[in-house]
Amino acid sequence: MADNAKLPPLPTGTFSARAVAWSKKNLFDGWFNTLLTLGSIAFLVWLIPPLVNWAIVNATLEPTIEGCAEVTGACWGFVNANLRLILFGTYPFEEQWRPLLAMIVLMGIICFSLGGVKYPSFRKAIIPMWVIGVPIIAILMWGGMLGLTYVQNSYWGGLPLTLILSAIGIIFAFPLGLLLALGRQSTMPAIKTISVVYIEVIRGVPLITVLFMASVMFPLFLPDGVTIDKLLRAQIGIILFTAAYLAEVFRGGLQAVPRGQFEAGDSLGLSYWQSMRLIILPQALRLVIPPTVNSFISMLKDTTLVVIIGLFDFLGTVKLALRSDPAWTKYYVEGYAFASAIFFLICFSMAKYSAYLEKELRKGEQR
Amino acid sequence: MSKTQNAPGGVRSKTVVDYLNDENVRAILYQIIAIGLVILAGWYLVSNTLVNLERQNISTGYGFLDLEASFEISESMVQYSAQSSYATALLVGLLNTVKVSLLGIILCTIIGTIFGIARLSSNWIVRKLATVYVETFRNIPVLLQLFFWYAVIPNAFPHPRDAFEPLPGVLLTSRGMYMPVPVADNAYTLMGIAAIIAIVAIFFIKKWAKKRQDETGQPFPMFLVGTGIFVGLVFLAYLIGGAPTDMDMPELKGFNIRGGYNISPEFLAVLIGLTVYTSTYVAEVVRSGIQAVPNGQWEAADSLGIKRSVALRKVILPQSMRVAIPPLTNQYLNLTKNSSLAVAVGYPDLVSVSNTTMNQTGQAIEAISIFMSIYLGLSLLTSLFMNWFNKKMALVER
Numbered sequence: 112m113a114d115n116a117k118l119p120p121l122p123t124g125t126f127s128a129r130a131v132a133w134s135k136k137n138l139f140d141g142w143f144n145t146l147l148t149l150g151s152i153a154f155l156v157w158l159i160p161p162l163v164n165w166a167i168v169n170a171t172l173e174p175t176i177e178g179c180a181e182v183t184g185a186c187w188g189f190v191n192a193n194l195r196l197i198l199f200g201t202y203p204f205e206e207q208w209r210p211l212l213a214m215i216v217l218m219g220i221i222c223f224s225l226g227g228v229k230y231p232s233f234r235k236a237i238i239p240m241w242v243i244g245v246p247i248i249a250i251l252m253w254g255g256m257l258g259l260t261y262v263q264n265s266y267w268g269g270l271p272l273t274l275i276l277s278a279i280g281i282i283f284a285f286p287l288g289l290l291l292a293l294g295r296q297s298t299m300p301a302i303k304t305i306s307v308v309y310i311e312v313i314r315g316v317p318l319i320t321v322l323f324m325a326s327v328m329f330p331l332f333l334p335d336g337v338t339i340d341k342l343l344r345a346q347i348g349i350i351l352f353t354a355a356y357l358a359e360v361f362r363g364g365l366q367a368v369p370r371g372q373f374e375a376g377d378s379l380g381l382s383y384w385q386s387m388r389l390i391i392l393p394q395a396l397r398l399v400i401p402p403t404v405n406s407f408i409s410m411l412k413d414t415t416l417v418v419i420i421g422l423f424d425f426l427g428t429v430k431l432a433l434r435s436d437p438a439w440t441k442y443y444v445e446g447y448a449f450a451s452a453i454f455f456l457i458c459f460s461m462a463k464y465s466a467y468l469e470k471e472l473r474k475g476e477q478r
Numbered sequence: 479m480s481k482t483q484n485a486p487g488g489v490r491s492k493t494v495v496d497y498l499n500d501e502n503v504r505a506i507l508y509q510i511i512a513i514g515l516v517i518l519a520g521w522y523l524v525s526n527t528l529v530n531l532e533r534q535n536i537s538t539g540y541g542f543l544d545l546e547a548s549f550e551i552s553e554s555m556v557q558y559s560a561q562s563s564y565a566t567a568l569l570v571g572l573l574n575t576v577k578v579s580l581l582g583i584i585l586c587t588i589i590g591t592i593f594g595i596a597r598l599s600s601n602w603i604v605r606k607l608a609t610v611y612v613e614t615f616r617n618i619p620v621l622l623q624l625f626f627w628y629a630v631i632p633n634a635f636p637h638p639r640d641a642f643e644p645l646p647g648v649l650l651t652s653r654g655m656y657m658p659v660p661v662a663d664n665a666y667t668l669m670g671i672a673a674i675i676a677i678v679a680i681f682f683i684k685k686w687a688k689k690r691q692d693e694t695g696q697p698f699p700m701f702l703v704g705t706g707i708f709v710g711l712v713f714l715a716y717l718i719g720g721a722p723t724d725m726d727m728p729e730l731k732g733f734n735i736r737g738g739y740n741i742s743p744e745f746l747a748v749l750i751g752l753t754v755y756t757s758t759y760v761a762e763v764v765r766s767g768i769q770a771v772p773n774g775q776w777e778a779a780d781s782l783g784i785k786r787s788v789a790l791r792k793v794i795l796p797q798s799m800r801v802a803i804p805p806l807t808n809q810y811l812n813l814t815k816n817s818s819l820a821v822a823v824g825y826p827d828l829v830s831v832s833n834t835t836m837n838q839t840g841q842a843i844e845a846i847s848i849f850m851s852i853y854l855g856l857s858l859l860t861s862l863f864m865n866w867f868n869k870k871m872a873l874v875e876r
Contacts, residue, residue, distance in 0.1 A: 137602035144601045151603045301509035305516060315857035316850050317815035319829060324850075327842040331530045332523045412619040419621075419822050426622055443629040451618045451626075458617035 176438040189442040190449045193432035197449070200268015200428045206260065210271040213251040217274050220244040225464060228400050229471060241282060248275065264342045268423035268431075270453070272342075276424065277411040280349040281357075281403075287350065288357030293387070295358065296365055306358070313355035318413050321352045326420040345417050353410055360402045364395035397472060404465035408458050426450055527843070534840075542839045543568075549834055551826045553742055564835055571831030572852060578745060578827065579814040582752040586813060587806075589753065590760025597765050608761070616758035621819050623755055628747035628823040638735045647738070649728050655741040656728035665719020672715035676708040683707075744825035748817065756813045763809060767802030768794070800871050807864040811857055818853075828852060 138148045169184025174192035190197065199207045220240050227233035252271070255261035267275075294306030313321070325348030329339060339347075368391050376386025415426040423431055429450045433440055497503050531538060543565040550560050554570045555577060596608035615623070632652040636642055641649040647658035660666065687698035728738025771794050779789035820827040828849050836845040 137600070140600060147599070147601050147604050151601075151607055154607075299505050299509050302512050305512060312854060315854040317818040317829075317853060319818045319821065320846065320850050320853065323829075323833070324846055327836065328527075328846060331527045331843070334526050334529075408617075412617075415619040415621045416819070419819075426619065426625070430625070441633075443626075447622060447626045447629070450622055454619055454622065455614065455617045459613060462617065 176436070179442065185445050185448075186442045187445060187449075189432070189439050189445050193435065193439070196269075196432045196435065197425075197428050197446075198269045198271075200272065200423045200431070201266050202268060203260075203262060203266065206254075206262060209251045209254065209259065209262075210267070210269070213248045214271040214274060216244055216248055216251070217271075217278055221274075221278060225404065225461070228468060245279070245282070264340060267342065269428045270425045272423070273411065273414050273425040276346060276349060276414045276417065277407065279346060280353050280414070281407050281410055283350045284353035284357050287354035289361055289392075291354060291358035292361035292365060295362055310355045310358050313352055314359070318349075318352050318416055319419060321348045322416060322420050324348065341420070342422060345420060345422055349410070349414065349417075353406065356406055356409075357403065360399050360406055361395065363402065364397075364399035365391065367398050368394050400472065401465045401469040404461055404468065408461050408465075411458060412454065425453070536840050538841075538843070540844055542835075542841050542844070545839075547835070547838075549838065551831065552824075553740075553745065553826060564839070567831050567835065568828065568848060571826055571828040574826055574831075575814075575817055575820075575828040578748050578752070578820065578825070579817045582749055582756065582813050582817065583810050585749070585753040586756040586760050586809075590757040591764050593757065593761035594764025594768070597761060598768060612758045612761050615754050616762075618755075620751060620755040620816055621822060624747055624751035624819055624823055627750045628743065631743040631746055638730060641730070641735065647725070647727050649735060649738075651735065652743070653734070653740075654743045654746060656735050656738045657741070658725045658727045659739045660722065661724040661726050663719065663722040663724070665716055665722050668715040668719045669712050672711045673708070676711040679707055679711075680704045742825070744820070744823050747823050748820045748825045748827075751819075752813050752816055755816070756809055759809045759812070760806065763802050763805045764798075767798035770801040771797045796871070803864065803868060803871060807860060811860055814856060814860075815853065 139145045165184045167184075169182055171178055171182045171184070171186060171188050172191050173179065173188045175188060179186035179188045195204065195207060199210050202210050223233065223240055224237045227237045250256060250259070252267060252275070253262060253264065291306045291310055294302045295310065297303050297306070322345060325344040326341060329344045329347070333339065372390055372394065373386070376390045379386075381389065414424055417424050418427040418430070429446045433443055433446050498507075528538075544563050546560075547562055547564045547567040548560050549567070551558055551567060551570050553574065555573045556566070556570060558566055558570050593608045593611055596604050597612065599605050599608070631654075635650045635652050638649075638651045638653055641651040641656075643649055649656040683703065684700055687700055691697055726737050726739075728735050728740075775793055775797065776789065779786075779793045784793070817827055818829040821830040821833055824830070832845045832849045836842050839845075
């Protein structure tokens, strides 16, 4: 290319010479950029040292209120002292290995499913994994068999509850969302209308109203004598809510499949469900994997809303720990920072993975 | 398929099985079944609900809206007291929702645009800082952020007695922020009228300027003239009104601050939390919008001899807007819907007021139906407006 002649010569020479060249180009290119760089450095100097001092240098892990009173920095002792309460809520203390194990199993299946998406040989195992895994988690959490004592689900809490609510939410919302998406694409006006109304109504209202509905109105919907407990009601609310969002994700995938594929299915004499199962869905679902992971991330963040209807998910248990002793209350920054860090770790890594998947799955289309 | 088999001359009469194999007949059958199931489910739920309500002695209907609410609301944009009706209380809640959402939308657009552009900056350190901001705040649940700000604000600022005064008359305290407001005067009404007149005038001048440019190619300094007309007219109205200078200053009286305009810690927590969270999403929208415009557009503008600032305004931004508007609408709707989380920190928004109403009257279905339909209405209105806007902005091809 003739343009090459105009390109600046590649920086050569010693490391310091290259560093100078790099910073000239990336940091001090013109007066405006220099100003921005200096401003940013000033901001970092203002922010970082005090933050490090507070979070590490002057902090303590001593799990007592007295120990925390002595230091000027962060009182990680609050997290240390209340770790079991924050992680597992009010689950019976001696039995807390069960939610821990359930959480590990759940994380394992989630990671396997996410990884399996990339490696086709694992893909077939994903559904069996969930079919086996979910009952194992249920047995671990509820107990009442295999020598495990029964634990009412009003005692469930903490990180396992957050993960269960969002994972079960997305698993059950998946088929419902798929049906709704197919319904929305249908040529039958009645079925299309039902799907569109459902999707648009649910997407038009905040999750908290759906949760309020689940906690206040569900009991009215049921015949006399039948009751569903609070956790299950919240879970149903979450499933119904997520299904509408997933339906839109799936619709995107279905619309991306070329029309010729539908016609090919017809011309082979396949029935609607056959051509969906064998031709359309395998292509459509592959396209929607990254946005589905993104839905799972927002799901995970949104489950914190169950705090408002009185369940103790991971955010709820942090608040519970803060209230457990008036002396701890002032360490809210530490408590919220810990919760934020955990949420950030989970959500950020999944988001990065989803971005990576998107790139990977697109590779086949690049020529 | 059965159609083709039976087509010529009707070799044999159709049996029930033939009808069942007819695609059209099947479609109708499926739809009847689907509608039937929906009606059945609806009837089941409604009948159960009616039985339950009767058992609990709750009367249905919206009659309770006229009753006295008998609870206080800490902040209100209209006249409200505990003697007001439930309907007024809900209106106060709705207005509070609209207030925090509108402010949040404006702020998150500004902040989000800055960070979105910063993520594309050629400056390495600015780019990285913007990335850290976006990735951090979008991966922490918004409710957690609200709780955080709600805990920080009352603790970060001093007691009203020794309020922090960054600007004269602006007080920062643990009970929120206090600002001086002008004492009501006729001059302000006059200024409002002047502002409306100015806007109408600018609209017509703009129309004329566009027509002139289309015909003669002469550009018109619309921005300068427009600003001049607006500021000039409003200032003139202020002078005609007698140039009032009385301000209602916040002052410490006893243990609390009286006077001025108070911004409560609850409102600040909701506003900051929603703004920061949504701005990360807006930043991503802005970034992808700008990136979606091909570089050739810059080069085309260059080769036509268009100044870079004009090219950005007239060539690049209109095109990136087209990409950015639908996701931006989604974010605005999300912010509005997320403002319902205000109930968790005690800001009296629509959901919070409805919740109190629900607890006091037991009219759960009515209260929930009211706020659900309001949110639904807001969403539908926004998407209608955005569809119209989208159509206006869309590429006009052959």
